[in-house]
Amino acid sequence: MKKSKFNSIIENRLGGYKQIISRVDENRPNQLSKKVKVAVIGGGIAGLVSSAYLVERGFEVNLFEKENYLGGKIGSWKVEFSNGYITNVEHGFHGFFKQYYNLRNYLHKIDAHKYLIPLEDYLIITKDHKHYRFKDISTVPILNIFDMIKRGFFPLSPFFKSSASFKMLDMVKYDQVKTFDKWDNVNFLQFASKAKLPKELQLIFESFSRAFFAEPQLISVAELMKSFHFYFLSNDLGLIYDVLNDDFEKTFINPFLNFTKEKKFSYRTGINISSIDKVNGKFVVNGGLYDYLVLSSDIKGTKNIIQNSPYFKRNYPLFFDKVMKQKQSQKYSVLRIWTNKRHKGKYPFFIFTEALKMLDSITIYHEMEEDSRRWAEQNNGGIYELHSYAVPDENLSVSKVSENLLTEFYHFFPEMKDAQIIYEHLQLRDDFTAFHTGLNSNRLTFKTEVENLYFSGDWIKLESPAMLMEAAATSALFSVNEIFKKEGLKQEKIYSVPLKGILA
Numbered sequence: 088m089k090k091s092k093f094n095s096i097i098e099n100r101l102g103g104y105k106q107i108i109s110r111v112d113e114n115r116p117n118q119l120s121k122k123v124k125v126a127v128i129g130g131g132i133a134g135l136v137s138s139a140y141l142v143e144r145g146f147e148v149n150l151f152e153k154e155n156y157l158g159g160k161i162g163s164w165k166v167e168f169s170n171g172y173i174t175n176v177e178h179g180f181h182g183f184f185k186q187y188y189n190l191r192n193y194l195h196k197i198d199a200h201k202y203l204i205p206l207e208d209y210l211i212i213t214k215d216h217k218h219y220r221f222k223d224i225s226t227v228p229i230l231n232i233f234d235m236i237k238r239g240f241f242p243l244s245p246f247f248k249s250s251a252s253f254k255m256l257d258m259v260k261y262d263q264v265k266t267f268d269k270w271d272n273v274n275f276l277q278f279a280s281k282a283k284l285p286k287e288l289q290l291i292f293e294s295f296s297r298a299f300f301a302e303p304q305l306i307s308v309a310e311l312m313k314s315f316h317f318y319f320l321s322n323d324l325g326l327i328y329d330v331l332n333d334d335f336e337k338t339f340i341n342p343f344l345n346f347t348k349e350k351k352f353s354y355r356t357g358i359n360i361s362s363i364d365k366v367n368g369k370f371v372v373n374g375g376l377y378d379y380l381v382l383s384s385d386i387k388g389t390k391n392i393i394q395n396s397p398y399f400k401r402n403y404p405l406f407f408d409k410v411m412k413q414k415q416s417q418k419y420s421v422l423r424i425w426t427n428k429r430h431k432g433k434y435p436f437f438i439f440t441e442a443l444k445m446l447d448s449i450t451i452y453h454e455m456e457e458d459s460r461r462w463a464e465q466n467n468g469g470i471y472e473l474h475s476y477a478v479p480d481e482n483l484s485v486s487k488v489s490e491n492l493l494t495e496f497y498h499f500f501p502e503m504k505d506a507q508i509i510y511e512h513l514q515l516r517d518d519f520t521a522f523h524t525g526l527n528s529n530r531l532t533f534k535t536e537v538e539n540l541y542f543s544g545d546w547i548k549l550e551s552p553a554m555l556m557e558a559a560a561t562s563a564l565f566s567v568n569e570i571f572k573k574e575g576l577k578q579e580k581i582y583s584v585p586l587k588g589i590l591a
């Protein structure tokens with residue numbers, strides 16, 4: 088579709104909505120011509136993307152994963168309920184935004200892109216049942232903000248009443264160095280008070296904050312500015328995203344296994360790597376010797392591995408200390424329920440909810456996934472997934488978390504109060520990265536002081552403003568590119584939204 092004149096002006100000002108940020112020397116060879124072995128620890132997106140790109144170029148890759156399934160937070164595994172019913176469950180619903188350039192390239196590579204289907208709306212429901220719908224909001228940066236005002240998302244008047252509101256301008260001035268210098272020690276609630284944000288706008292940002300696994304009193308405003316820039320102010324792709332139309336094993340893991348089948352790739356699940364060593368320039372992982380190591384474990388796993396590996400403390404004390412300073416966020420929870428009844432009303436199959444205490448989203452699985460749809464039809468029921476991305480740090484028991492999530496679910500769908508819950512599956516986990524205040528200066532990058540050791544994962548500090556799944560995929564590309572460079576190979580193209588905001 089032809090872009091409007093205003094959109095073209097904004098795009099030009101930003102230097103293009105999609106930019107290549109890696110240097111690719113087309114004269115270098117693609118394929119490796121000698122034997123080079125790489126160990127990848129962690130089979131989440133970062134580990135899978137690293138492995139796929141490495142084996143494609145002829146590297147021999149051995150991947151080790153602690154769980155009994157691949158995929159990490161986008162993995163899928165079987166559970167059996169007491170009456171013998173067996174089904175797959177996941178960490179939870181995942182949205183694949185259109186700005187996920189590198190992740191989407193990977194999905195194309197492994198032929199999984201065909202499973203993406205669009206969500207029809209991005210909806211936030213407030214405690215008092217007000218609906219914020221983003222479907223019809225202009226996707227053009229700047230125009231989208233005015234469109235939100237026009238559609239009553241938040242009023243314009245507070246911006247005229249107080250010059251404090253001009254602090255909001257920093258949202259359109261995103262610049263990694265300056266933004267983090269200025270705002271990384273300020274949490275969102277402090278910022279909202281300083282900038283005198285209208286309560287409606289505060290609500291939208293709080294929902295964003297929780298989607299990054301942090302309560303608003305904990306999240307760094309710099310991280311929020313980065314994410315707002317990435318998703319909303321640096322491109323015209325909008326907030327409407329796609330989802331995989333069936334269980335992740337079918338739509339994400341099996342395509343990866345097909346892609347790597349005839350290549351020099353092997354993987355082992357159920358292997359919790361507790362420590363690693365380096366001898367004569369080679370990494371020792373699970374008894375094998377490797378030229379390179381891509382550590383793609385989550386923040387919790389990475390800290391454990393480095394802490395239990397005397398090699399690092401002995402030879403790289405500063406690096407060791409920095410790794411120990413990385414922080415996990417508060418717990419998150421995912422409750423899936425199978426009910427004997429369905430809600431009323433028409434909603435997109437994923438809804439953000441304003442947390443009364445902890446419920447951040449509801450996924451209507453039977454309207455999204457093939458298997459779930461079949462179960463719901465056969466049982467005349469429904470399958471719902473309730474997420475809390477930031478469970479309050481109150482030492483709540485598992486049953487209390489489940490009770491809270493259900494109470495809040497009934498607040499939004501009161502007609503479900505008398506539904507019988509046939510099965511339920513609850514997860515309460517603590518392995519997500521903290522995007523809290525004050526962490527940026529110690530955040531690790533993909534390159535480490537240890538020769539031939541690279542990190543990848545959604546917790547890595549990147550030069551591009553990517554978040555979550557896209558950050559995991561992008562960090563993997565940075566790591567493999569460094570290996571390609573060392574081996575004299577052509578690097579991969581890494582894409583990004585504009586690195587800086589429109590007024591930066």
Ligand SMILES: Cc1cc2nc3c(=O)[nH]c(=O)nc-3n(C[C@H](O)[C@H](O)[C@H](O)COP(=O)(O)OP(=O)(O)OC[C@H]3O[C@@H](n4cnc5c(N)ncnc54)[C@H](O)[C@@H]3O)c2cc1C
Pocket residue numbers: 128129130131132133134151152153154158159160161178179180181182183358359360361383384385387388389391392419421474543544545546554555556557559
């Ligand atoms: C409920 C929920 C909803 C989400 N929704 C979205 C969304 O809508 N959109 C979005 O973009 N992102 C979303 N995310 C975030 C997204 O899932 C992550 O950003 C992404 O999957 C992280 O990938 P990763 O490879 O960096 O880490 P992980 O997926 O955490 O992978 C790390 C892997 O390392 C393994 N590991 C750890 N220690 C060891 C060890 N010692 N030995 C061997 N293996 C080890 C782990 O088992 C894991 O498999 C969501 C996350 C959750 C939990």
